[in-house]
Amino acid sequence: MEATAIADLAPVELNKLAQRLGNTPLEPIYLVIDGIPRKIHLKLESENPTGSVKDRTGYGLIQAMETRGLLGKGSIVIESTSGNLGVALSFYCKLKGYSFIAVVDPKTTQENLAKMQALGAKIEMVDQPDENGGYLLTRLAHIQELCDSSAAYVWTNQYGNPANPHIHYLTTGPEIYRQMHGKIDALFMAVSTGGTLAGVGRFFREASPATTIVGVDAYGSIVFGGPAAPxxxxxxxxxxxxxxLTPDLYDTHMLVxxxxxxxxxxxxxxxxxxxxGGSSGAVLAACAKYxxxxxxVQDVVCVCADGGENYAxxxxxxAxxxxxxxNVSQEHLGPVQDILYKLPFMR
Ligand SMILES: Cc1ncc(COP(=O)(O)O)c(C=O)c1O
Structure with missing residues (x-):
């Protein structure tokens, strides 16, 4: 749902929207590879309340902080976010009546900044790249400064809080397993904090050890090792x-x-x-090569972390x-000649 529309909702409507968390649909599509349509299932996380997989993480983090008694009247939730988690936390903080500061950087999309602001978040933008060419370390340094300045700041810490992978162990993994009737040959997920991959990976190691778990990352990212690049x-x-992420939680990783x-x-x-969104495109590119x-390989799921609205x-x-x-062209589809929603003989 559009953040501007969410911003106008009465508390009872906000609560209703929050209940739409999880149980996102699986959509079958076909990648035509070497002339053969190969069926895959897209897990559409854009169907969550604010439009991404990070709604699960935001919910899990706030719940965990509340359970530990760390949130109360006057608390200011703070998080470093490149966008989607910021939107999710803006929503959950609005729902629960907490203030929220999103520490972002110049790569955060205009769409996500507008959503966070519409949901009442305060934005703090860092602009100095860190030694790895990204902004993460600068964002974290800024959070440290704020937390050192007042006890009112509560950092949800998506990078180290076990509540991040745990919510995917509890929800994302079991949903996929159930929707695929327990038959999944390979499962592809993008990584940033690694929370989704770690939580879903742990669930599948227990429920379906034969499923191949593939982490997908961008060239230039160092989640699975270097070198760093823009x-x-x-x-x-x-x-x-x-x-x-520990090596037992996934089988392999692919860079896109x-x-x-x-x-x-x-x-x-x-x-x-x-x-x-872009991370879903990366997951599809990796899946096609695989x-x-x-x-x-027959029964395949690609987790699509968000929708394309953020990337208009x-x-x-x-331009x-x-x-x-x-220069994006057909050749960048690698082995894929076409993408089909229906096979020609289907009605
Ligand atoms: C669009 C998108 N894809 C993938 C991810 C990766 O999720 P995780 O942090 O669980 O590794 C994120 C996280 O912010 C995201 O926003």
């Missing part, structure tokens, strides 16, 4: 390693370039389908791509 993809990647991710976002949309290398001024804007020097 990248245009947002939401996915980080300029430091994840504190949640900006142009590949954007090509999948744009082609999926041009094929008459959903607009998905399927080409594994003709035997970037991924889906030709922006040109300004960034990105």
């Amino acid at each position: 990248r245009k993809l947002t939401g996915i990647g980080s300029s430091r390693a994840s504190s949640f 370039r900006d142009e590949e991710a954007f090509a999948f976002c744009r082609t999926l949309w041009q094929s008459g389908g959903n607009k998905v 399927l080409q290398a594994h003709p035997e 001024n970037s991924i889906f804007n030709d 922006w791509l040109q300004q960034q020097g990105l």
Whole structure:
């Protein structure tokens, strides 16, 4: 739902919206690889209350802080966020009556900044890149400064709080398992903090150890190791390693370039389908390569962390791509010749 519309909701309506958390749909599509349509399922996290997988994380973090007695009257929740978690926390803080400060950076999309502000968040923007070329370390230093200045600040700490992976262990993993009737050959997820991958990975290790768990990251991110480099993809990647990910929780990881991710976002949309965000495009690009290398794989899920609305001024804007020097073309789809929503003989 649009943040401006959420901002106008009465408390009872806000509560109703909050109940739409989770149980997001799975949508089948076909990637035509080497002439063969290969069915995959998109887990559409854009269907959560504020439009991303981070609604789950935001809910889990606030719940955990409340359970530990760390939140009360006068508390100011604070978090470093590249966007989606900021929108989610803005929503949950509004719902619960806490103030919220989002520490963001120049890569945060205009769409997400507008959403956070509409939901009553205060925005603090850092502008000095850190030694890895990202802004994470600068954002964290700013949070430290604020927390040192007053006990009213409560940092939810998405990077180290076990409540982050735990909510995915409790919800995202079991939902996928149930929706696929327990039959999943391979599961693809983008990483930033690694919370989604760690929580879902842990659930599948217990419930379905034969499922191959694949972490997807951007070239230039150092979640799975270096080297660090600039990248245009947002939401996915980080300029430091994840504190949640241990090698037992996933089978492999794949790195995707900006142009590949954007090509999948744009082609999926041009094929008459959903607009998905950049990290979802990256997940599709990785999945396509994996399927080409594994003709035997049949039951596949790609977690699509957010929708394309956040990227109207970037991924889906030709002028922006040109300004960034990105020439996105069919060749960036790698092994995929086409994306289909229905096979020709389907009604
Ligand atoms: C669009 C998008 N994709 C993927 C992720 C990765 O999620 P996680 O932090 O759980 O690794 C995020 C996190 O912010 C995101 O916003």
